Amino acid sequence: MAAAKTDHLERTAAEPRDKSLHTVTLAEVNEVNDQVRLFRLELSTPLRFLPGQWLDVYVPGVSKAGGYTITSSPSSAHPPISDDPSSPPCRPFLELAVQKSPDPPAAWLWQDPASITYAELRVRVGGSFVWPPPGVDTRTLRKAVFVAGGVGVNPLMSMLSSLAEEECPFEVQFLYSLRDEGGRRAQARRMLFVERLASIFASGRVRGRLRLFLTGGVGEGGEEGVVSCGIGEGKKCGVRFSRRRMTMEDVAAAVGDASERRFAVVYVCGVPTMTDEFVQKLADSQHGFGMEPHRVLCERWW
Incomplete structure (x- = not known):
């Protein structure tokens, strides 16, 4: 039962x-x-x-x-x-x-x-899943990595918007996995916050990269492409996507090597199967990446 x-x-x-x-x-x-x-x-x-x-x-x-x-x-x-x-x-x-x-x-x-x-x-x-990260001196940060699955993007959207209003001195990597039922032509306007995220990175207000992982649509299996995003004032930009699930290797590449992890913070929000795997491997000192636990924050909503 x-x-x-x-x-x-x-x-x-x-x-x-x-x-x-x-x-x-x-x-x-x-x-x-x-x-x-x-x-x-x-x-x-x-x-x-x-x-x-x-x-x-x-x-x-x-x-x-x-x-x-x-x-x-x-x-x-x-x-x-x-x-x-x-x-x-x-x-x-x-x-x-x-x-x-x-x-x-x-x-x-x-x-x-x-x-x-x-x-x-x-x-x-x-709620306690917040920016700035508790216990971390943001003046020492060199990189923030945001990992979102589906509507797990919601708190990270607020965080990135807040960073974009300030002079953000560190690099931001934003990995976003979401379902796309639009077929081979991905439609950014029907994807939650994709155009808003693209606009922030294209404006230069935040230095770093936005990467999309599209699941559930036609052609899933590793196809790479670019989705066109309207970013205001008639301007457009392209955001790269992969038609596959986000992996731990993708997150690890965004975080960087051991010397970078010491000055990074990672936020993960999505389904428990995703958050649990990523958080466990990022913080595992024996079989994972050995990040300090207070530098790996997560929220599970399902």
């Missing part, structure tokens, strides 16, 4: 979370594809959080909270005040990416957008 699936509050009972609930307005719903939607939650007052944290989300008529990672950077929830009186005020907001699911909070969010837009929700910030 299969064990009963735990809900978000049960899975995260030991995680830190704020005491207070905030009321937000669901201002906008955008469908990325038939499995993922983006939600813009407007705040009546600024709210502080760290990149990588999630929200307990209470939707109308559902007693238990859903758990969804904030995908926007903290600056979106605490925008600066403009000195220009003619400039319209920027409303503070949070962005969530929510995968389609029969779970009651997610099912509510997947109703007809017209029926839920402008509804009021209650949210609370929580």
Whole structure:
């Protein structure tokens, strides 16, 4: 007999979370594809959080909270005040990416957008999978490696967005594995955050590389290619992809040799089969890569 699936509050009972609930307005719903939607939650007052944290989300008529990672950077929830009186005020907001699911909070969010837009929700910030990495002096970092599987990209999107707003002095390697059902012509606009990630790297705001691993589509088995991404102002760029699963060898190559690992940090977020393998091998001093455990951070959501 299969064990009963735990809900978000049960899975995260030991995680830190704020005491207070905030009321937000669901201002906008955008469908990325038939499995993922983006939600813009407007705040009546600024709210502080760290990149990588999630929200307990209470939707109308559902007693238990859903758990969804904030995908926007903290600056979106605490925008600066403009000195220009003619400039319209920027409303503070949070962005969530929510995968389609029969779970009651997610099912509510997947109703007809017209029926839920402008509804009021209650949210609370929580989570310990955050940037900057606890116990690591970021002034000594030479490399940050982000490893995402599917919607595990969500907390890493917030982290990278935050780094792009600053003068990031170290190299960033971003490895992202996701399903692509689009056939041989990969469509970046239907892949969660691919164009946003490509824009950050193409702008030079972050120095490093974005690499995609596409699974589930036609031709999976090692085919290499380039997906064209719109990056704003009519500009396009190409991001290399491989039609296969990401491997430990890919992660190891991104992290670098022993001399580089001492000054690196790795964030892994995805399904447990992926996170467990990668984290164990990165931190294993006998049969793996011997990274200090506090330099290998992970979050499992399934």
